[in-house]
Amino acid sequence: MHELAASVTGPVLEPGDAGFAEELSGFNLAVTHTPALVVGAASTADVVAAVRYAADHGLAVRVQATGHGAEHPITDGLVVTTRRLDTLSVDGGVATIGAGVRWDAVIAAAAPHGLAPVTGSSANVGVVGYLLGGGLGPMARSHGFSSDQLLGATVVAASGEVVDASPEGDAELYWALRGGKGGLGVVTEVRVRLLPLPELYAGSLTFDAPHADAVLRGWIDWTATAPRDVTTSLVTVRFPDLEFLPPHLRGRFLTTLRFAYPGSAEEGERLAAPLRALAPVETDALGTMALTEVAQIHADPTDPGPGWGFGGLLEPLDADFADVFAQTFHPTAPIPFLAIELRHLGGRTAVDVPEGSAVGGRSGAFAFHVVGAPDPSLFAEVLPAAAQGYLAAIAPWVAPETTPNYAGAIESEAEFRTLWPADVFDRLQAVRRRVDPAGIFAYGPR
Structure with missing residues (x-):
């Protein structure tokens, strides 16, 4: 058994282990991942242990929930899968959502309250990965990017520290998470504003x-x-x-x-x-x-x-x-x-x-x-x-x-820069350098 397994409650798998391929399988079956290690996180503490292990052993860290965003096979480093982080609650117009939750569950939980999330076009997509990229859903013109409704997030930083990214916590990281996509840490939970929608x-x-x-x-x-x-x-x-x-x-x-x-x-x-x-x-x-x-x-x-x-x-x-x-x-x-x-x-x-x-x-x-x-x-x-x-x-x-x-797949620095206005790109890079100075959260051109 891998040494990391003693520190986490979820599975820790290497190539050749039973369940390795299944743990990494996502929505796009054309992409097959074969990293050095995969950790099926069952708690924020599991993510902390995985990130600290990766930092100690010089492994790049990547994250997968539903696998909808898979573009390239991952062939190295450590992958944290978040599907087991499936907690969900609705209180006072705010949904608290674990990193493994899909939009369909949020829609169903909000509806009895006469509320709705500003969701994507597919309810099968994971909430967190979608929100980190901004998110353009079926009501984009009336309600904006879905990330506009992000109120805060719990993030495991490269140091293994658990950070509150919010206006009251790390406000600059919060700014970056609303559309900055990757290289910022492992998000384990988000808090999202729900909106009243009497008629549609x-x-x-x-x-x-x-x-x-x-x-x-x-x-x-x-x-x-x-x-x-x-x-x-x-x-x-x-x-x-x-x-x-x-x-x-x-x-x-x-x-x-x-x-x-x-x-x-x-x-x-x-x-x-x-x-x-x-x-x-x-x-x-x-x-x-x-x-x-x-x-x-x-x-x-x-x-x-x-x-x-x-x-x-x-x-x-x-x-x-x-x-x-x-x-x-x-x-x-x-x-x-x-x-x-x-x-x-x-x-x-x-x-x-x-x-x-x-x-x-x-x-x-x-x-x-x-x-x-x-x-x-x-x-x-x-x-x-x-x-x-x-x-x-x-x-x-x-x-x-x-x-x-x-x-889609980003192959060059020039393509990477087109994802944001120049001033936003530079500010994002500064946030990434601050929260991940060693660059363990792999993101950007291959």
Whole structure:
């Protein structure tokens, strides 16, 4: 048994041990981690012991909860898995959330109180990793980045000290955690503000292939004067003709508009009317929605599988962008993409919290995300080459700044710097040097 096992209550596993692969398995099954050691933390004390051991033995420390953010295999150092840190409570409009909790549990716990978290599009994603990157959810324009609601966090620093990152504690670390993503310590618990949301009019409208171009162009035009408190996104999907899919989706090329308005059904109907009128609607799933059903707006996959994707932020879109989109991605396009998503930003996302935060991407007008065909044989060469071609085609609209949760794999210092404005990047680096002078929390370019 490994010597660290005597200091922790969770499992301590090395390559070859039973359960090693399972402990490290995440949402993206195309990424397999083989670090020197994995510690399944069952408490903050376990994290303290793991970090101190890593520091004493010169091991880099990385953290995994659900594994949604896995981009590269981890082949060295120590990985702390946090899924066992699953405590959750709601008190007076504040949720206290362990690092292993997913958004679906928070949504369910808040709803009986008439409250809701500012969540991501997928309720299956871990709360902490998502919040550390800022987080753009289905109500981003009306409620901002999800990290704007972060009230404080419990963090294990590189020294093994347990730190309160909050306005009353380490305020600079608190600033950094609200969008700074990594290299700042191991977050074991967060405190998040919940918001009253009496009514929600939301869902989606789906259109068949012949209407894809009209819907894209109409939606782009509509976003130019869209109400500040309405959040929409557009996704075009080329479904493969495979038996595991529902028959009505097999081999189809469909465009879906997602819509979220935190208000009455009457007003929501009025605001959504121009979008319903863009083209004949094949499936209308837009209406009054319970708080517990918010994940149905995007209906993201919930089952693990091999995945590949990339994204970024965009400047305001126009008819020329629609031309490029239509020429690049259509039912017979020779490009190995499964889906391309565009999310309308602005509104509250463009406004920082009064005390300031480290969020990158507030200047973005849109976010985009491309999902590659889920064929691991394409991940090494074919999809990266297609991505470079697509990025070249849309280059006139790509924003100079992105945001960590959309960045994907970071390969260079230049890419790393695009995740935040220059002044925020420099301030973040100063915080990282202070809290982790030896650089044991591996983060940044490989």
